[in-house]
Amino acid sequence: MASVGTALRELRGAQKSAKGVSLYSRFVNRPAGRFLAAGSYALGLTPNQVTLVSAAFSFAAVAAVALAAPSWGLGIAVWAALAVGFAFDSADGQLARLRGGGSPAGEWLDHVVDCAKLTALHTCVLIAFYRFPEAYGTGADGWLLVPLGFQLAAVVTFFGGLLTEKLKPKAAPGSAAAAPSTVRAVALLPVDYGVFCGVFLLLGGGQLFRWAYTGFGVVAALFLVAFLAKWFRELSAVRR
Secondary structure: OOOHHHHHHHHOOOOOOOOOHHHHHHHHHHHHHHHHHHHHHHHHOOHHHHHHHOOOOOOHHHHHHHOOOOOOHHHHHHHHHHHHHHHHHHHHHHHHOOOOOOHHHHHHHHHHHHHHHHHHHHHHHHHHHHHHHHHHOOOOOOEEEHHHHHHHHHHHHHHHHHHHHHHHHOOOOOOOOOOOOOOHHHHHHHHHHHHHHHHHHHHOOOOHHHHHHHHHHHHHHHHHHHHHHHHHHHHHHHOO
């Protein structure tokens, strides 16, 4: 089995294109995932096992949001677990490439876990708003619609983007990848999952968290409209 250093050197030359990726994912999450992938490779873990590790961190964090009273300490713990889970989510694909390529079953598991994570995250925020209305200032029932709307925007964006990639024609073998756009990478920061996870650092602020979470939800809804228009336009130009 290769050492961590050897695995890291191999991974540096086997990275996915940065096109359509935010600055956080390019410069924070993917590099962190690269180290986790190298360590997992040295330990003999499989990509599917790494996916399950990612799920364990993520679901522990979202469960804590629903079950525990909000506090600053809880916010730090939730953010840290979500960030680590997200880094392991990047690591499973990198580990698969390091081992010679992934499998349809592995890709399926990865996407199912991602979709479940998104759904559970906003469901647990809804539960928290319901269980701790004094802390969050969510005594009015209308606030419970915010996580539902955010969940809808997040899941439709996830599914729409995934389906668009499957339906678009593949680039010809050997063709040069388009250079990543810095402007686009900055513009995508508000809808990057890793950036969004930072909002949970505000859990101890109660109403401050509620307003920050709502702001991210509004941005997610606006980006969804833009994404849907873009994806439909791109697919309309495809001829079978």
